Amino acid sequence: MTILVTGGAGFIGANFVLDWLSAGDEPVITLDKLTYAGNLESLAAVADDHRFRFVQGDICDAALVATLLAEQRPRAIVHFAAESHVDRSIRGPGEFMRSNVDGTFTLLEGARAYWHGLVGDDKSGFRFLHVSTDEVYGSLEPGDASFAESHPYRPNSPYAASKAASDHLARAWHHTYGLPVVTTNCSNNYGPFQFPEKLIPLVIVNALAGESLPVYGDGRQVRDWLFVGDHCAAIRTVLAAGRCGETYNVGGRNEIANIDIVQTVCRLLDELRPSADGPYERLIRFVADRPGHDRRYAIDASKIERELGWRPAETFDSGIHRTVRWYLDHGDWIAHVKSGAYREWMSRHYRQAGPTP
Ligand code: NAD
Ligand code: DAU
Numbered sequence: 001m002t003i004l005v006t007g008g009a010g011f012i013g014a015n016f017v018l019d020w021l022s023a024g025d026e027p028v029i030t031l032d033k034l035t036y037a038g039n040l041e042s043l044a045a046v047a048d049d050h051r052f053r054f055v056q057g058d059i060c061d062a063a064l065v066a067t068l069l070a071e072q073r074p075r076a077i078v079h080f081a082a083e084s085h086v087d088r089s090i091r092g093p094g095e096f097m098r099s100n101v102d103g104t105f106t107l108l109e110g111a112r113a114y115w116h117g118l119v120g121d122d123k124s125g126f127r128f129l130h131v132s133t134d135e136v137y138g139s140l141e142p143g144d145a146s147f148a149e150s151h152p153y154r155p156n157s158p159y160a161a162s163k164a165a166s167d168h169l170a171r172a173w174h175h176t177y178g179l180p181v182v183t184t185n186c187s188n189n190y191g192p193f194q195f196p197e198k199l200i201p202l203v204i205v206n207a208l209a210g211e212s213l214p215v216y217g218d219g220r221q222v223r224d225w226l227f228v229g230d231h232c233a234a235i236r237t238v239l240a241a242g243r244c245g246e247t248y249n250v251g252g253r254n255e256i257a258n259i260d261i262v263q264t265v266c267r268l269l270d271e272l273r274p275s276a277d278g279p280y281e282r283l284i285r286f287v288a289d290r291p292g293h294d295r296r297y298a299i300d301a302s303k304i305e306r307e308l309g310w311r312p313a314e315t316f317d318s319g320i321h322r323t324v325r326w327y328l329d330h331g332d333w334i335a336h337v338k339s340g341a342y343r344e345w346m347s348r349h350y351r352q353a354g355p356t357p
Helices: 011-023 040-046 062-072 086-091 094-116 120-125 158-177 199-208 228-241 258-272 302-308 316-329 331-339 341-349
Strands: 003-006 028-032 052-056 076-079 127-133 181-186 188-190 213-216 222-227 247-250 255-257 284-287
Touching: 003 011, 003 062, 011 028, 011 040, 011 228, 028 062, 040 052, 040 331, 040 341, 052 062, 062 094, 076 094, 076 228, 086 094, 086 158, 094 127, 094 158, 127 158, 127 228, 158 181, 181 228, 188 228, 188 316, 199 213, 199 258, 199 316, 199 331, 213 258, 222 228, 222 258, 222 316, 228 247, 228 302, 247 302, 255 258, 258 284, 258 316, 316 331, 331 341
Parallel strands: 003 028, 003 076, 028 052, 076 127, 127 181, 181 247, 188 222, 213 284
Antiparallel strands: 222 255
């Protein structure tokens, strides 16, 4: 028994692999292209674990996907690999269409051929878990009901549109071919190993360096924040018990405006690593808004709570405290990301690479 995780060197994927190996004995193979967002240093703790295998490769590479599935014979694919940053999708949408749409298509086709050749329990037990986002539902006004799974798709950014397209492909591969697909749509994650282009790690890393903390527009946009470990637990739960063809929304019921997030992080840093130059809030700068910026996201997670019994373990207070503490304790990880040295990790430290681990 083994599972294949795509995008396992990214933020959520790495947290998932680490959690998976600490929660049980089942091996995991990670397929990751190692784009700028892939960081094998995040997986350093399991680099020598015999249950962990890493393969550097692109989910758009159909031959690689077919070889990997045939050789490794996973019982499930957990599909995280994607371009994930909205601002990058606005500057250059092409890579988002390639990895998120073509990549998911290629993976679904590879999974379909592999699954077709399985028999008995191997076939009925196989799962393709497609990891997606609440951004596919578009933007809410204040007072609107939270996103339920039945909410219409209204993606507003190139990133959200590419994820929406991939969700539709996953749905169609189940409906037409019977591929046992389950999809999760999660809200904003935060926690260890997040690349400091996203709001929370950006604020921590910039504040520690005495650099400005950019807040887009009026800073009153609202996101629903979930600690990454709770997302990983939700994915494990859906993999174990989710119904094929269903989607499950995952969220923390933590609707918080961006400016409040930034101020909270500043106050935690004031407490844990005070600056001689004064409170970190002095570094906050309101800057031009993100084009097409969604005003509010909120997830109704009652389906996964009711059907599968999942609930977040962290409050926002406990999760953000753990997160800030983690970044303070991992100065090397931050330094290597900032210098680009994390991209050399493969050649410096890694034994396993290539399509045949
Ligand atoms: P990330 O950008 O940190 O990591 C993405 C990983 O995918 C990287 O390791 C990258 O190298 C890899 N990758 C990208 N393109 C690839 C390709 N063509 N082939 C193989 N590997 C490739 O992203 P993340 O924040 O960890 O998000 C993971 C998934 O979860 C994404 O699908 C994202 O849409 C979804 N999601 C993220 C959040 C969030 O708040 N971060 C919330 C909900 C859903
Ligand atoms: O909702 C789930 C999504 O959350 C995921 O699907 C995406 O992969 C993930 O990147 C995240 O998208 P956001 O655009 O919400 O995350 P980001 O951290 O980029 O921004 C959070 C909010 O903070 C958003 O309203 C924009 C704002 N922001 C962001 C940055 C980087 C700022 O005000 N200043 C900044 O410098």
